[in-house]
Amino acid sequence: MRASLALAVVLLLWLGSAAAQSPTFTEEETGVRYTVETFLPANYPVGMAFAPDDTLFYNEKNTGSVRMVAPDGTLNPTPVITLPTDGNVERGMLGIALDPDFENNQMIYIVHTKSATAQDWPANTLVRFRLEDGVAVDVEELLSVPIDTGELIHNGGNIHFDADGYLYLSLGEYNNAANAQNLDTMPGKIHRFEVTDEGLVPVEDNPYGNSIYALGLRNPFDFTFDTETNYLFSVDVGPTCDDELNLIFPGFNYGWHEGYTCSGREPITGLDNGFYYAPLLSFTPVISPTGVVFYDNPAVPEWQGDLFMCDWNFGNLRRIELDETRRQVTAVHEMDLGDVQCRIDIEVGPDGALYFGTVGEFGGAIMRLMPESE
Numbered sequence: 173m174r175a176s177l178a179l180a181v182v183l184l185l186w187l188g189s190a191a192a193q194s195p196t197f198t199e200e201e202t203g204v205r206y207t208v209e210t211f212l213p214a215n216y217p218v219g220m221a222f223a224p225d226d227t228l229f230y231n232e233k234n235t236g237s238v239r240m241v242a243p244d245g246t247l248n249p250t251p252v253i254t255l256p257t258d259g260n261v262e263r264g265m266l267g268i269a270l271d272p273d274f275e276n277n278q279m280i281y282i283v284h285t286k287s288a289t290a291q292d293w294p295a296n297t298l299v300r301f302r303l304e305d306g307v308a309v310d311v312e313e314l315l316s317v318p319i320d321t322g323e324l325i326h327n328g329g330n331i332h333f334d335a336d337g338y339l340y341l342s343l344g345e346y347n348n349a350a351n352a353q354n355l356d357t358m359p360g361k362i363h364r365f366e367v368t369d370e371g372l373v374p375v376e377d378n379p380y381g382n383s384i385y386a387l388g389l390r391n392p393f394d395f396t397f398d399t400e401t402n403y404l405f406s407v408d409v410g411p412t413c414d415d416e417l418n419l420i421f422p423g424f425n426y427g428w429h430e431g432y433t434c435s436g437r438e439p440i441t442g443l444d445n446g447f448y449y450a451p452l453l454s455f456t457p458v459i460s461p462t463g464v465v466f467y468d469n470p471a472v473p474e475w476q477g478d479l480f481m482c483d484w485n486f487g488n489l490r491r492i493e494l495d496e497t498r499r500q501v502t503a504v505h506e507m508d509l510g511d512v513q514c515r516i517d518i519e520v521g522p523d524g525a526l527y528f529g530t531v532g533e534f535g536g537a538i539m540r541l542m543p544e545s546e
C-alpha cells in the first residue's frame with residue numbers, strides 16, 4: 173500500500189514536471205544553460221519596459237494600447253491606455269520608457285504614430301502619462317513630428333532614458349534620405365532632451381544647438397545604453413545592404429544620405445555635418461536588426477555587459493561581446509532558440525531572463541529565455 177502510494181506520488185511529480193518542461197539549450201561558449209518558453213501571448217508586442225517592482229509594460233503596435241502584466245505574469249485585462257494610432261506597415265505604438273523616478277512618480281512615456289486627421293499628417297508623437305490604479309491619467313503630448321512625406325516606412329521611433337536622466341528619441345528618416353543629413357528637420361536622427369516641468373527641452377550642450385544628438389541614420393529602430401559607460405548603442409536598418417550596430421557619440425554622423433552606396437565599414441567622406449563614425453557591425457545580406465539591450469543582471473555573470481540583439485528578417489538572437497574600451501566588438505554569437513524567433517524588442521527582466529517579442533508564423537507573443545540557476 174505504502175509502496176504504491178509512493179509510486180503514485182513519484183509518477184505525479186514526474187508528469188507534472190514533464191508537462192511544464194520547455195526545451196533546454198546549452199550555450200557552447202559559456203556553458204550557460206537556458207530554456208525558451210512563452211511568457212505571454214501578445215498582440216504585436218513591439219516595445220517593453222520593466223518597472224522596479226517587476227511589473228511589465230508593453231506596447232501593442234497596431235492597436236495603440238499599452239498593456240500591463242503583473243510580476244506573476246497575469247495580464248491586466250484593461251489596457252493602461254489606448255491612443256488613436258496608425259499601425260500601418262512600420263507605423264504604430266512603437267516605443268515605451270518609464271521615468272527614471274517611476275517608483276515615486278509613476279510616469280510613463282510612449283512614442284506612437286498618431287492617426288492623421290482631415291487637417292493633419294499622421295505624426296510620430298511622444299506622449300507622457302501617469303499610472304493610477306492601472307490606467308493612464310494626466311495624458312500629455314510632449315512632441316509631435318508629422319510624417320510629411322506620407323511614407324509608411326522608416327518610422328523607427330523609440331525612446332529611452334540614459335543614466336543621467338536625459339530622454340533620447342530616435343526617428344527614422346520617413347523614407348527621405350535627405351532628412352538624415354538635414355540639421356533643420358527631425359527625422360533620421362537621435363535627439364536628446366531634458367524633461368522639465370515645461371516639457372521637453374534640448375539638452376544645453378547638445379552638439380548642434382537644438383535637440384539633435386546624432387545624425388545620418390536611416391531607421392534606428394531601437395537603442396540601449398551600456399550600463400558600464402553610459403555609451404549609446406543603436407541599430408540602424410539599412411537598404412539592401414549595411415544593416416548596422418552603431419556606437420552613437422554626440423555630433424557624429426552615421427552616414428546615411430541621398431545616393432548612398434553600400435560601404436560596409438569603410439569610411440564615408442563628403443558629409444557636410446559632423447564626423448563620420450563607422451558602424452561597429454555591418455550586416456550584408458541584411459537582417460533588419462530591431463531590438464537591442466545590454467545585459468546587466470547578476471543572474472548570468474558570463475553575459476554581464478554583453479549586448480543582445482534581435483532581428484526582424486530571421487528572428488535570430490545574437491549575443492555581442494565588447495572589449496574593455498567598450499567601443500569595439502570582439503565576438504558575435506548566435507543563440508540557439510529552437511524554432512522560436514526573436515523579431516522585435518528585447519529587454520532584461522528583473523529575474524535575469526531575456527524577454528523578447530515575436531510575431532508572424534510563431535504567433536504574437538512575449539517569449540522568455542530563462543537561464544537555469546546554478
Ligand SMILES: [Ca+2]
Pocket residue numbers: 388408416426427428451
Ligand atoms: Ca551608417
Ligand SMILES: [Ca+2]
Pocket residue numbers: 394395396463464465517518519
Ligand atoms: Ca530594447
